[in-house]
Amino acid sequence: MSTETVPAGRPADRLRDGDQSVAPASSAAARKAGGFAGWIDDRTSGAKGVNYLLRKVFPDHWSFMLGEIAMYSLIICLITGALLTLWFVPSAGHTVYDGSFVPLRGQMMSEAYASTLNISFDVRGGLIIRQIHHWAALMFIVGLTVHMFRVFFTGAFRKPRELNWVLGTVMALLAIIEGFAGYSLPDDLLSGTGIRAMEGFVQTAPVIGSYLAYAIFGGPFPGQMIIPRLYSAHVLLIPAILVGLFIVHVTMVAVNKHTQYPGPGKTNDNVVGYRVMPVYAAKAGGFFFIVFGVIALISALFTINPIWAYGPYDPSPVTAGSQPDWYMGFADGALRLLPGWLEFEILGFTLSLNIALGALVLLPLVYTLLGVYPFFERWVTGDNREHHLLERPRNNPTRTGIGMAAIVAYSVFMFAAGNDIIAIKLGMSINDITRAFQIGLFVLPPLAFWVTKRICLSLQRHDRDLALHQRESGRIIRGAEGSFHERHDALSEYDRWILVQHDPVAPLELTAEVDENGVARPAARKDRLRAKLSHFYFKDAVNPVTPAELAAAHHDGHHAEALDAEALEAPFDYEGIEGDQDHAPGVGGDGADTEAGASEQGIGSASRLRE
Amino acid sequence: MKALAARRRHPAAIAILLMLGLLVTGFAYAAVAPQPAQAEASTAQDVAAGKQLFQANCASCHGVNAEGRATGNDDKVAGPALAGVGAAAVDFQMGTGRMPMRAPTVQAPRGEVQFTQEQIDQVGAYVASLAPGPAVPSEEDVDASQGDPAKGGELFRVNCAMCHNFAGSGGALTRGKYAPSLMDVEPKHIYEAMDTGPQSMPVFNDGNIAPEEKRDIIAFLKAVEETPNQGGHALGALGPVTEGWFAWFFGLGILIAAAVWLGQKSA
Numbered sequence: 001m002s003t004e005t006v007p008a009g010r011p012a013d014r015l016r017d018g019d020q021s022v023a024p025a026s027s028a029a030a031r032k033a034g035g036f037a038g039w040i041d042d043r044t045s046g047a048k049g050v051n052y053l054l055r056k057v058f059p060d061h062w063s064f065m066l067g068e069i070a071m072y073s074l075i076i077c078l079i080t081g082a083l084l085t086l087w088f089v090p091s092a093g094h095t096v097y098d099g100s101f102v103p104l105r106g107q108m109m110s111e112a113y114a115s116t117l118n119i120s121f122d123v124r125g126g127l128i129i130r131q132i133h134h135w136a137a138l139m140f141i142v143g144l145t146v147h148m149f150r151v152f153f154t155g156a157f158r159k160p161r162e163l164n165w166v167l168g169t170v171m172a173l174l175a176i177i178e179g180f181a182g183y184s185l186p187d188d189l190l191s192g193t194g195i196r197a198m199e200g201f202v203q204t205a206p207v208i209g210s211y212l213a214y215a216i217f218g219g220p221f222p223g224q225m226i227i228p229r230l231y232s233a234h235v236l237l238i239p240a241i242l243v244g245l246f247i248v249h250v251t252m253v254a255v256n257k258h259t260q261y262p263g264p265g266k267t268n269d270n271v272v273g274y275r276v277m278p279v280y281a282a283k284a285g286g287f288f289f290i291v292f293g294v295i296a297l298i299s300a301l302f303t304i305n306p307i308w309a310y311g312p313y314d315p316s317p318v319t320a321g322s323q324p325d326w327y328m329g330f331a332d333g334a335l336r337l338l339p340g341w342l343e344f345e346i347l348g349f350t351l352s353l354n355i356a357l358g359a360l361v362l363l364p365l366v367y368t369l370l371g372v373y374p375f376f377e378r379w380v381t382g383d384n385r386e387h388h389l390l391e392r393p394r395n396n397p398t399r400t401g402i403g404m405a406a407i408v409a410y411s412v413f414m415f416a417a418g419n420d421i422i423a424i425k426l427g428m429s430i431n432d433i434t435r436a437f438q439i440g441l442f443v444l445p446p447l448a449f450w451v452t453k454r455i456c457l458s459l460q461r462h463d464r465d466l467a468l469h470q471r472e473s474g475r476i477i478r479g480a481e482g483s484f485h486e487r488h489d490a491l492s493e494y495d496r497w498i499l500v501q502h503d504p505v506a507p508l509e510l511t512a513e514v515d516e517n518g519v520a521r522p523a524a525r526k527d528r529l530r531a532k533l534s535h536f537y538f539k540d541a542v543n544p545v546t547p548a549e550l551a552a553a554h555h556d557g558h559h560a561e562a563l564d565a566e567a568l569e570a571p572f573d574y575e576g577i578e579g580d581q582d583h584a585p586g587v588g589g590d591g592a593d594t595e596a597g598a599s600e601q602g603i604g605s606a607s608r609l610r611e
Numbered sequence: 612m613k614a615l616a617a618r619r620r621h622p623a624a625i626a627i628l629l630m631l632g633l634l635v636t637g638f639a640y641a642a643v644a645p646q647p648a649q650a651e652a653s654t655a656q657d658v659a660a661g662k663q664l665f666q667a668n669c670a671s672c673h674g675v676n677a678e679g680r681a682t683g684n685d686d687k688v689a690g691p692a693l694a695g696v697g698a699a700a701v702d703f704q705m706g707t708g709r710m711p712m713r714a715p716t717v718q719a720p721r722g723e724v725q726f727t728q729e730q731i732d733q734v735g736a737y738v739a740s741l742a743p744g745p746a747v748p749s750e751e752d753v754d755a756s757q758g759d760p761a762k763g764g765e766l767f768r769v770n771c772a773m774c775h776n777f778a779g780s781g782g783a784l785t786r787g788k789y790a791p792s793l794m795d796v797e798p799k800h801i802y803e804a805m806d807t808g809p810q811s812m813p814v815f816n817d818g819n820i821a822p823e824e825k826r827d828i829i830a831f832l833k834a835v836e837e838t839p840n841q842g843g844h845a846l847g848a849l850g851p852v853t854e855g856w857f858a859w860f861f862g863l864g865i866l867i868a869a870a871v872w873l874g875q876k877s878a
């Protein structure tokens with residue numbers, strides 16, 4: 001383990017200060033010793049930057065690897081996608097199939113579809129590359145979604161990382177557009193149906209809809225233009241933007257430093273973990289191969305998008321089970337849930353709100369709400385401090401509740417897109433299922449919010465109990481004079497630290513609504529709203545045990561229960577908690593290595609507190 | 612010829628020509644037009660035996676003379692009238708175990724076949740004797756090896772996939788009704804289903820889908836059954852929904868397990 005700690009200034013400055021502390025090689029001779037590396041450095045001066053990156057400390061936790069799942073899946077998509085471009089023909093031109101897949105031989109189809117069949121059946125290894133590409137695409141978006149959950153529930157999006165959150169939201173939106181474009185390329189029955197649906201969605205835009213659809217398709221549906229256009233978006237435009245944003249995203253993680261979970265020795269001013277070289281690089285590199293391996297294994301064993309079974313696209317047929325890939329499911333589900341009476345006529349024009357709301361409004365709405373959340377929360381809490389320590393989800397019950405409610409709402413939409421599959425697999429009426437989802441959309445998210453918040457609050461109360469009264473051992477001890485009490489096992493200071501480290505919170509109180517002259521302040525209404533929201537967030541907050549409370553509990557304990565036990569076990573030493581709660585009570589576990597000259601602040605107090 | 616030529620301006624000539632033309636087109640149409648299939652020649656004994664079987668097993672819902680019965684509950688029927696549904700409908704319904712229906716449900720499900728083929732044929736003969744209807748197809752009509760699966764696939768996607776799904780895995784209809792899976796259905800029953808339109812299915816008579824085309828469709832469905840899953844396990848061949856669920860629960864599950872395992876390995 002390594003610890004980076006640097007004092008003074010804003011926390012972020014303090015964190016970044018260490019970045020410059022790499023001493024350049026003292027002489028050209030010393031540099032020459034680097035051989036090839038030195039040669040490169042002489043021409044690029046790259047050593048400083050590389051050294052900076054390689055010496056960076058990253059904290060270690062499995063949930064920090066969720067972002068890596070997304071990253072590696074993206075890379076796998078790029079590699080396999082490059083291979084696919086060698087054989088794929090992005091053209092709507094007609095051709096007659098005469099490849100080796102007998103059930104389609106002799107049929108008219110587009111060159112795009114024929115070339116995809118060709119990749120699947122006649123190019124050696126083509127099918128596995130296609131399947132890896134598609135499974136990796138699904139895993140990419142699954143990965144970035146759970147990564148986003150991690151960032152949200154731990155409060156990693158708080159200052160100074162809001163911009164990275166916004167960047168992430170943009171990438172998430174681009175990712176599903178990229179996925180949709182790819183899904184549409186092979187021109188099989190499902191992708192054609194998807195494009196047809198997309199055309200319909202565009203047309204529901206009031207006033208400009210039909211012009212827009214004409215512009216996108218270069219004429220009436222389907223035309224010859226859409227496949228080449230989607231192709232250049234899918235292989236060139238969107239990947240380039242995604243990779244660019246992704247590099248900025250990861251660079252910002254390096255610049256801001258990675259957050260860490262609270263724990264012994266981990267403070268808002270340091271980063272405890274492994275340096276990139278060698279440990280973190282080995283772990284991350286190893287994880288790349290695990291992700292690649294798992295995706296390759298899935299692709300070898302499980303079919304994805306069997307376009308040969310769907311058949312070539314033709315505007316007349318549709319098939320049961322026409323669904324988009326999962327990440328577009330929520331929009332499809334919204335269409336299935338919206339009631340038909342939302343379509344009406346105004347002044348002779350048809351307004352299809354039953355489609356437009358789900359197809360054109362929901363998608364940008366979801367991603368906008370996501371993007372602005374950090375700013376909203378900051379405004380409500382008025383919290384302008386920097387946060388480099390993550391919050392345990394239970395320690396912010398309202399946010400955790402909001403997150404769960406959002407996930408549940410999203411899931412209702414997503415599962416609604418599979419209503420027909422659910423109906424046939426469970427033998428239920430699709431009408432009942434749809435109705436249940438419609439009701440669920442309004443009932444389940446508030447319920448999820450309430451349940452989650454209650455669970456968080458009781459977990460917090462449990463934490464308090466634990467910190468105050470230690471672990472109940474279940475062993476009853478009878479005193480000499482016949483009294484009974486339960487023996488409570490001591491909690492280690494490290495364990496207790498995690499229970500008490502977080503900041504206490506309280507709702508913002510309304511400041512004066514009138515200024516000194518008795519005139520209503522223009523901002524008063526905003527403040528009232530803010531106070532209300534703050535109340536919503538924090539009114540029933542359960543705050544961490546304070547040192548005073550701990551001392552009092554200790555005192556009570558002597559009389560109530562611990563008196564006799566003292567004879568049996570060593571008295572617990574509370575001295576460790578005395579003093580400033582901002583400082584952790586100990587440095588990380590065994591073998592922790594602390595950088596020289598970096599032992600002020602947290603570490604200093606930590607070692608003082610250590611026995 | 613001369614005599615004919617001389618009379619070509621006779622006032623009756625026009626009328627005779629018209630009659631001739633009508634006769635020719637009439638016969639030609641009769642020869643080409645789809646014909647309501649006739650019940651195969653069946654003996655009076657078959658019909659009598661069939662009637663007995665019918666009255667014992669089916670009359671409770673379909674009425675003693677297959678005239679249909681109302682339940683007295685709105686316009687719901689216990690069973691529809693069967694005059695004119697033909698032996699093909701009986702062969703399909705009884706041969707797939709749908710009839711006799713065990714309980715009134717939204718849709719008669721497939722089930723265990725409860726009669727011998729001989730008994731089924733007898734009931735078919737009885738129902739066919741009530742009014743003409745589609746007959747049971749011949750062996751040749753349903754011989755998959757004589758069909759063209761590629762053409763059948765095209766027809767299937769245009770006419771059937773919207774309910775039965777692209778691979779014949781089935782799909783949901785309104786209010787608990789469904790289009791069942793077509794895997795492992797006997798060729799004869801596939802043909803009869805198109806011919807008689809059981810349950811919610813529309814009728815595809817020989818005018819909509821010619822007998823050879825029906826055979827192509829059978830050939831396609833048999834080809835789907837027989838082709839190996841080139842891409843690995845097909846996950847139910849239900850399309851992207853199952854793929855998405857699989858990615859979330861299985862793919863993500865393994866990767867998180869791997870991440871937790873890696874996270875526990877310290878230097």
Ligand code: HEM
Binds near residue numbers: 071161167260370
């Ligand atoms: C294109 C998909 C994405 C990739 C490849 C990606 C990759 C990463 C990686 C590798 C990290 C560092 C490790 C970690 O904390 O997991 C990271 C951190 C971060 N990501 Fe993403 N990410 C993506 C999408 C998102 C999204 C959708 C959001 C939120 C809307 C987001 C917000 C963040 C934030 C705030 C951090 C800093 C976390 C911290 O320091 O604790 N990212 N990202």
